[in-house]
Amino acid sequence: MKQIKKKILFGEYVSGIGLEKALSIKPEDVIKEIKDSGLRGRGGAGFPTGLKWEFAFKEESDEKYVICNADEGEPGTFKDRKLLTEQPEKVIEGLTIAGYAIGAKRGFIYLRGEYIYILKNIEKAITNLKEKNLLGENILNSNFHFDVEVRLGAGAYVCGEEFALIESMNGYRGEPRNKPPFPTQKGFRDKPTVVNNVETLCFVPYIVSKGAEWFKSFGIEGSTGTKLFSVSGDIEHPGVYELELGITLNELLEVVGAKNPKAVQVGGAAGICVAKKDFDRPISFQGLPPGGSIIVFGEHRDMLKVLKNFLEFFVEESCGQCTPCREGNYRLLEGVNMLEKGNCSYRYLRELLTLCEVMKTSSKCGLGQTSPNCFLSILENFKDEVIFR
Amino acid sequence: MVNIDICKQKEISGILVRFEKRRDSLLPILIEVNRIHGFITPIAMAEIAEFLEIPVAEVHGVVSFYHFLSTKKRGKYTVRLCKTISCEMAGKEKIEKILKKELGINFGETTSDGLFTLEYTNCIGMCDKSPAMLVNDNVYFNLTPEKVIKVIDELRKRD
Numbered sequence: 164m165k166q167i168k169k170k171i172l173f174g175e176y177v178s179g180i181g182l183e184k185a186l187s188i189k190p191e192d193v194i195k196e197i198k199d200s201g202l203r204g205r206g207g208a209g210f211p212t213g214l215k216w217e218f219a220f221k222e223e224s225d226e227k228y229v230i231c232n233a234d235e236g237e238p239g240t241f242k243d244r245k246l247l248t249e250q251p252e253k254v255i256e257g258l259t260i261a262g263y264a265i266g267a268k269r270g271f272i273y274l275r276g277e278y279i280y281i282l283k284n285i286e287k288a289i290t291n292l293k294e295k296n297l298l299g300e301n302i303l304n305s306n307f308h309f310d311v312e313v314r315l316g317a318g319a320y321v322c323g324e325e326f327a328l329i330e331s332m333n334g335y336r337g338e339p340r341n342k343p344p345f346p347t348q349k350g351f352r353d354k355p356t357v358v359n360n361v362e363t364l365c366f367v368p369y370i371v372s373k374g375a376e377w378f379k380s381f382g383i384e385g386s387t388g389t390k391l392f393s394v395s396g397d398i399e400h401p402g403v404y405e406l407e408l409g410i411t412l413n414e415l416l417e418v419v420g421a422k423n424p425k426a427v428q429v430g431g432a433a434g435i436c437v438a439k440k441d442f443d444r445p446i447s448f449q450g451l452p453p454g455g456s457i458i459v460f461g462e463h464r465d466m467l468k469v470l471k472n473f474l475e476f477f478v479e480e481s482c483g484q485c486t487p488c489r490e491g492n493y494r495l496l497e498g499v500n501m502l503e504k505g506n507c508s509y510r511y512l513r514e515l516l517t518l519c520e521v522m523k524t525s526s527k528c529g530l531g532q533t534s535p536n537c538f539l540s541i542l543e544n545f546k547d548e549v550i551f552r
Numbered sequence: 553m554v555n556i557d558i559c560k561q562k563e564i565s566g567i568l569v570r571f572e573k574r575r576d577s578l579l580p581i582l583i584e585v586n587r588i589h590g591f592i593t594p595i596a597m598a599e600i601a602e603f604l605e606i607p608v609a610e611v612h613g614v615v616s617f618y619h620f621l622s623t624k625k626r627g628k629y630t631v632r633l634c635k636t637i638s639c640e641m642a643g644k645e646k647i648e649k650i651l652k653k654e655l656g657i658n659f660g661e662t663t664s665d666g667l668f669t670l671e672y673t674n675c676i677g678m679c680d681k682s683p684a685m686l687v688n689d690n691v692y693f694n695l696t697p698e699k700v701i702k703v704i705d706e707l708r709k710r711d
Contacts, residue, residue, distance in 0.1 A: 235677055236674070236675060236677075237675070238636045238637055238638070238674070238675040238679070239637065239675070239679050240677065240679075241678065241679055241680055244677045244678075275677075276583070276620045277673070277676045277677065277686060278677065279689045280689055280690055280691055314579070315579075315580070315583050316618075317582070317586075317618035317619070317620040317621050318618055318619030318620035318621075319617065319618050319619060320674060320675075331579060332579075333575060333576050334575040334576045334577065334578030334604075335578075335614065336613055336614055337617060337618070352576060393679065393680070394680070395638040395679035395680050395682065396637075396638055396641060396679075397641065401638075401680035402680050403680070428637075432636075432637070458637060458679070460641075464641070469637060472635075472636065472637045472640055475635075476636055479674060480674060482617075
């Protein structure tokens with residue numbers, strides 16, 4: 164088994180060390196370190212963090228912004244809740260370093276409305292950091308000024324999508340927009356903006372203080388570092404686990420105490436449903452989606468009901484802007500209801516499978532592009548149970 | 553041009569003065585009005601539109617987009633039960649029944665005394681402590697029917 168005892172985020176942390184190191188070197192060198200570490204976005208999409216920073220760094224603008232994406236809405240994920248509750252200083256330190264690297268003086272934390280009870284905690288951390296001169300004016304006498312503000316969401320899953328988040332921050336409906344321009348070119352207030360996930364930012368102070376090579380000793384090639392997994396469902400100890408990327412699903416299940424599960428939803432509702440035959444596959448950017456949400460289903464679960472729950476979620480959370488997603492999810496749910504009643508012909512089902520392909524290729528954002536995954540994977544893995552019931 | 557009620561205008565202008573006059577203040581303003589008044593009236597929308605110098609329709613468009621912003625008067629306490637997968641598997645149904653019974657209303661309704669509004673919500677990130685619900689800004693987790701009764705009783709007593 165892989166060395167699952169090694170921890171980063173749940174290991175030691177001294178507030179300010181990463182920031183102090185960052186401020187002592189040039190922004191370009193901070194970006195280079197992050198690039199070399201191979202750190203990729205921990206929100207699900209997995210975009211290389213250093214590269215994103217470099218894009219924003221190269222833009223010329225009087226104002227730039229960094230935003231921490233704390234709109235953790237994927238069903239089954241709660242790692243950011245834990246990070247923001249237990250170590251908000253680390254999140255803010257990462258955000259500050261990001262600000263220094265790209266040349267931003269202001270940062271925002273876009274906190275989902277559902278997590279409003281964590282707001283006080285974050286604000287307390289901001290005050291503490293200001294007292295220690297790790298935030299605010301002239302940080303650690305480096306002549307670098309940086310301030311952080313929390314902005315609340317108001318209950319919209321799609322706002323976790325980078326472009327929708329920017330729209331929401333700008334005071335519009337949280338609808339994903341066409342790209343380009345990318346947020347690193349035209350983001351918050353139409354200025355270059357970097358949006359990073361809470362967990363991604365937490366890794367930053369470590370990488371800056373301990374170096375890219377150290378970070379690369381975790382995980383596998385192309386998927387470096389550890390990852391927080393939010394594990395729930397039919398297991399003995401639900402919770403957040405820090406494990407190295409590249410771990411197989413089987414190894415993970417053993418750690419969390421899952422007894423003989425029938426299926427596992429990897430990567431949340433937008434991820435895929437994996438049956439026993441694929442439990443030996445690794446979780447990485449090249450393997451099973453590393454979004455971090457792991458939902459375990461025991462022998463007794465009805466997978467059609469599970470699928471119905473996911474699709475009801477997508478029907479409600481689709482922003483309704485583009486047709487493939489708005490109508491597609493609705494039709495898939497209708498199909499599931501027909502399957503439940505036993506009046507869905509195989510011929511019609513084939514049409515729905517074609518619809519899935521249309522949604523994947525022609526939806527505007529990640530929501531509609533990934534929502535057919537649960538439908539496809541559950542149908543494929545549990546044919547007897549779901550189709551021929 | 554919409555006629556703005558002078559009296560109401562004063563009520564929400566107290567909120568507006570705390571915000572910068574720029575488009576990206578819209579969501580924070582709406583959240584604040586919604587928090588203080590419980591919902592956002594057409595008059596409030598018109599006032600916000602005037603303050604930010606944008607069409608009222610745009611304000612309405614934003615209000616209607618977010619689940620937590622309301623255009624209808626709701627109870628003093630909004631109970632939002634999570635209905636997404638992990639909570640469902642952990643026994644959401646029992647909690648659903650007890651909430652309906654204790655409050656005497658269905659989901660989507662408000663009690664006649666104006667105290668409670670009962671709603672569903674999607675994943676609130678409490679999957680490791682499911683079933684879970686939000687009551688206004690607070691979260692309640694590892695719910696059992698007994699626990700729900702206790703929470704409701706306490707909220708009633710508070711009034």
